[in-house]
Amino acid sequence: MSEQVTVTTGTPDTGNSAPRRRGRPGYDLEAVLRVAVEVFNERGYDGASMEDLSKRLGIAKSGIYHHVSGKEELLRLALDRALDALWEAAERARTLEAPAIVRLETLVRDAVAVLDARLPYVTLLLRVRGNTEVERAALARRRAFDALVASLVEEAERDGDIRADIDPKLTARLLFGTVNSIVEWYRPGNSAASLADAVCTIAFDGLRVRK
Amino acid sequence: MSEQVTVTTGTPDTGNSAPRRRGRPGYDLEAVLRVAVEVFNERGYDGASMEDLSKRLGIAKSGIYHHVSGKEELLRLALDRALDALWEAAERARTLEAPAIVRLETLVRDAVAVLDARLPYVTLLLRVRGNTEVERAALARRRAFDALVASLVEEAERDGDIRADIDPKLTARLLFGTVNSIVEWYRPGNSAASLADAVCTIAFDGLRVRK
Secondary structure, eight states: OOOOOOOOSSSOOOOOOSOSOOSSSSOSHHHHHHHHHHHHHHHOTTTOOHHHHHHHHTSOHHHHHTTOSSHHHHHHHHHHHHHHHHHHHHHHHHHOSSOHHHHHHHHHHHHHHHHHHTHHHHHHHHHOOSOSHHHHHHHHHHHHHHHHHHHHHHHHHHTTSBOSSSOHHHHHHHHHHHHHHGGGTOOBTBOHHHHHHHHHIIIIIOSBOOO | OOOOOOOOSSSOOOOOOSOSOOSSSSOSHHHHHHHHHHHHHHHOTTTOOHHHHHHHHTSOHHHHHTTOSSHHHHHHHHHHHHHHHHHHHHHHHHHOSSOHHHHHHHHHHHHHHHHHHTHHHHHHHHHOOSOSHHHHHHHHHHHHHHHHHHHHHHHHHHTTSBOSSSOHHHHHHHHHHHHHHGGGTOOBTBOHHHHHHHHHIIIIIOSBOOO
16 A cells, blocks of 8 residues: 655655655654654544644644644644545445455455554544544545445345345444454554454354354 | 442432432432533543533532542543443353353343443443553453453354454454444444344354355
8 A cells, every 4th residue: 555645735845866854853744744643642633732742743833834734734634644545445445346245355454454554544533523624524534435335235235245134334334343443452563464364254254163 | 231320429328219310400420420421522531621511510610529529530430330331241241151152142242232321431431541540440440351251252262163263362352343333333222132133143153145
């Protein structure tokens, strides 16, 4: 999964191929964003102030405003890191030439990979409650993602591949509830692929041994 | 599941069988606790002040201090509402005379019932991050609960009833990750029993139709 960095203000690309993070660390947008997400996840977005970020980064607030217009833009950029990656996975699942059940399994695996690659951003996304414009926009994108999952489940039910005795919306919620719950304990560096295997095995084939 | 109310201060039981909540509402410990949990869940425990609670209740702060020593005691009482009920379910699963897989399924069903009966309290519990003494004590009780789940999974694996190709701790985490994820969207009044059926069917028997 490629890391797409959306730089909206500051630090124009000079075309210089040398590493950009020279000199004192913590000054480029990427570093500011990484620390902002850390602080948002620890204190909650509402509880975190630009003052907190400035202290944690060890730079003046003006050093942050050089990159972004404020806290809400940091939130938007951070949430987009999670949402863009999940949406990319959803697009892949939507357009793959395969039965719906295979596309659903692929989406589960890709979502676990996104979670592994962008854990703090996904964690932040899953805690969003909709108190601001930016949060409501993020929730709308999450709902669109959930709707796609439910439609894949529905299609797989019509194909006769997934049990039809549970409402597709509920199935979709429980399936991605399992995936999302991983953020509560996962530490990147574990094997994301074998974790994805475990999730798919339990969800699609069940825990019970057939005798 | 019986509602056990632990009244630690204030409002002694007068033995009067008439309803206790007469006159202006919002003054007994139960009502204070209900509103406190609501505010904690909305703003986060750290972000909520006694001032916020006093405003929401429409009473002076002294009216709250009549019942509890402060915010942290409210948190402890609230978390115990969730933990006591979950622990009661765990004790039942531990002592039931049945194979481990049946006790595990029973625990999943009981946990969904606790979630239905005490949704705001369980929601609060699942958001605890361990910033205070009370939160760390709650996390320790959660860990003991998780250890019991893992030991049931392990026992069911030894019985040959649950697939042994996934680590029992991981199985336990994913199983209760699914259960816990329900707080994100569940509204009490839905049928908790049929929700528990769906969770058990997916987790134990899997989504895939066997052909």
